[in-house]
Amino acid sequence: xxxxxxxxxxxxxxxxxxxxxxxxxxxxxxxxxxxxxxxxxxxxxxxxxxxxxxxxxxxxxxxxxxxxxxxxxxxxxxxxxxxxxxxxxxxxxxxxxxxxxxxxxxxxxxxxxxxxxxxxxxxxxxxxxxxxxxxxxxxxxxxxxxxxxxxxxxxxxxxxxxxxxxxxxxxxxxxxxxxxxxxxxxxxxxxxxxxxxxxxxxxxxxxxxxxxxxxxxxxxxxxxxxxxxxxxxxxxxxxxxxxxxxxxxxxxxxxxxxxxxxxxxxxxxxxxxxxxxxxxxxx
Amino acid sequence: xxxxxxxxxxxxxxxxxxxxxxxxxxxxxxxxxxxxxxxxxxxxxxxxxxxxxxxxxxxxxxxxxxxxxxxxxxxxxxxxxxxxxxxxxxxxxxxxxxxxxxxxxxxxxxxxxxxxxxxxxxxxxxxxxxxxxxxxxxxxxxxxxxxxxxxxxxxxxxxxxxxxxxxxxxxxxxxxxxxxxxxxxxxxxxxxxxxxxxxxxxxxxxxxxxxxxxxxxxxxxxxxxxxxxxxxxxxxxxxxxxxxxxxxxxxxxxxxxxxxxxxxxxxxxxxxxxxxxxxxxxxxxxxxxxxxxxxxxxxxxxxxxxxxxxxxxxxxxxxxxxxxxxxxxxxxxxxxxxxxxxxxxx
Numbered sequence: 264x265x266x267x268x269x270x271x272x273x274x275x276x277x278x279x280x281x282x283x284x285x286x287x288x289x290x291x292x293x294x295x296x297x298x299x300x301x302x303x304x305x306x307x308x309x310x311x312x313x314x315x316x317x318x319x320x321x322x323x324x325x326x327x328x329x330x331x332x333x334x335x336x337x338x339x340x341x342x343x344x345x346x347x348x349x350x351x352x353x354x355x356x357x358x359x360x361x362x363x364x365x366x367x368x369x370x371x372x373x374x375x376x377x378x379x380x381x382x383x384x385x386x387x388x389x390x391x392x393x394x395x396x397x398x399x400x401x402x403x404x405x406x407x408x409x410x411x412x413x414x415x416x417x418x419x420x421x422x423x424x425x426x427x428x429x430x431x432x433x434x435x436x437x438x439x440x441x442x443x444x445x446x447x448x449x450x451x452x453x454x455x456x457x458x459x460x461x462x463x464x465x466x467x468x469x470x471x472x473x474x475x476x477x478x479x480x481x482x483x484x485x486x487x488x489x490x491x492x493x494x495x496x497x498x499x500x501x502x503x504x505x506x507x508x509x510x511x512x513x514x515x516x517x518x519x520x521x522x523x524x525x526x527x528x529x530x531x532x533x534x535x536x537x538x539x540x541x542x543x544x545x546x
Numbered sequence: 547x548x549x550x551x552x553x554x555x556x557x558x559x560x561x562x563x564x565x566x567x568x569x570x571x572x573x574x575x576x577x578x579x580x581x582x583x584x585x586x587x588x589x590x591x592x593x594x595x596x597x598x599x600x601x602x603x604x605x606x607x608x609x610x611x612x613x614x615x616x617x618x619x620x621x622x623x624x625x626x627x628x629x630x631x632x633x634x635x636x637x638x639x640x641x642x643x644x645x646x647x648x649x650x651x652x653x654x655x656x657x658x659x660x661x662x663x664x665x666x667x668x669x670x671x672x673x674x675x676x677x678x679x680x681x682x683x684x685x686x687x688x689x690x691x692x693x694x695x696x697x698x699x700x701x702x703x704x705x706x707x708x709x710x711x712x713x714x715x716x717x718x719x720x721x722x723x724x725x726x727x728x729x730x731x732x733x734x735x736x737x738x739x740x741x742x743x744x745x746x747x748x749x750x751x752x753x754x755x756x757x758x759x760x761x762x763x764x765x766x767x768x769x770x771x772x773x774x775x776x777x778x779x780x781x782x783x784x785x786x787x788x789x790x791x792x793x794x795x796x797x798x799x800x801x802x803x804x805x806x807x808x809x810x811x812x813x814x815x816x817x818x819x820x821x822x823x824x825x826x827x828x829x830x831x832x833x834x835x836x837x838x839x840x841x842x843x844x845x846x847x848x849x850x851x852x853x854x855x856x857x858x859x860x861x862x863x864x865x866x867x868x869x870x871x872x873x874x875x876x877x878x879x880x881x882x883x884x885x886x887x888x889x890x891x892x
Binding site: 337339358359360363369371373374375376377378379380384388389391393401402403405 | 757760761763767768771773775835
């Protein structure tokens, strides 16, 4: 890790608890992760860690390697080298299904929603509950899917006319909320959100941020949030990791830096500076 | 997440008080079903033909239903495959090849009742090859199956020396539409149609109520999303190619049993095109993701009605392709427009 003190997550507001970075507190640690696509090197020894219940902002320019790293965490791509430690154990993620089984849920930028299926069908896509009709025929349990979708959306405060609506017919904010709700319903340990606010209006974005705030307040789920808007980072994140040319070059608690300082550093060519000094030293 | 309840915004009361839907609302509900349009068209066609020729429904039904079954069995497979975003142009050739598989197995000593299912396994193999070339080797299905079309055509004409063979006699042939041992009962004439109805209903359930069916829709609607969610997209597509081929092969076996002969030229390529037309006018989109198996069945009835019915009411043979051509394009336009209308309603 290129970080110093800044690696420690800031105290959750109001909780008074500072998560220690012992093995028990650590949910995920990536060590020296590299990824090459043929001759092109996308990740060059990325080190990152996230504690249980922590919200980590992963920022960086387009092409810095954010999406590639997320695809590795989601089990889509194998790293070229490096190790992922999940709950203290070295883990090789071989498929999205395995990542999900471990408790890693990802809300992709494209939301991974299927327009031609209903909200309820989308909520359970890939892990539909099955009931055996006449003891043999494995049919999806449509009633249970509808019921559980309705219950879950009520819980997270998402309002929809019907869970039988086709996703094609929903607004951008509703679609985003459905994608987040789907990721949360399996009670993941780590939720990865790839630019969840990019395509949303102010009001819809605020609702999604409220959703993230609520998840964070409970401190049950760690979140890696890829987001470009710095004020949104300071609203909901404990810590910022800045990715530049395939490496984390800055690792700092949001409590140790102000938004203005962060913007100034980025403008001043953060990549080169941060590489030359201990990251996480704040302003 | 269970604890979220406490801090989440107050739950919204589910639903609105029940209001008795008016006629307008009911029509709007009907628009949601892609089968609505084709069902209306089928009813209008039946009424018009019956008005023009009183004997149409009474005397022509068995012929009409037999043709419907031929188009429909393949159309069901094409509809499923088109929902995944693929298409099979070799269906008619699988239709003509499969009975020959059974025939040669029978000639080699395999009892006909065993040769038929084994031949369907052979058809499945052809479908698997189509799927493998499309999905694993990245060849567009239009090209992969076009190649298969010519390959099968050439192979079967060569092997059979372009000569038809006699369908071996067996008790199972009656179940498959033969009237050899069942003359006059009439059941044989609609056996193929009954198979179609049973198979279409089964596939309608498969499409909407099984994991495989939902994954079929997902793969065609948003392939990337399906992959991201861990759905085995390649397997789903290949399985649909296999099912397509088995249905085409089964239609061929039924034709062989009904006609008593196995004809290498039976699977004319227009059969594939009629089947695709049936699926399209039945409400299946060529863009993938949306479609209906029941619509394909009704679409097959409409295609058969135009083909068999128009000559009966005085039209020249071959004229049926004119309204059919128009129907295909109009159906596609309606599909696009109705989808837009539905989105505006919500």
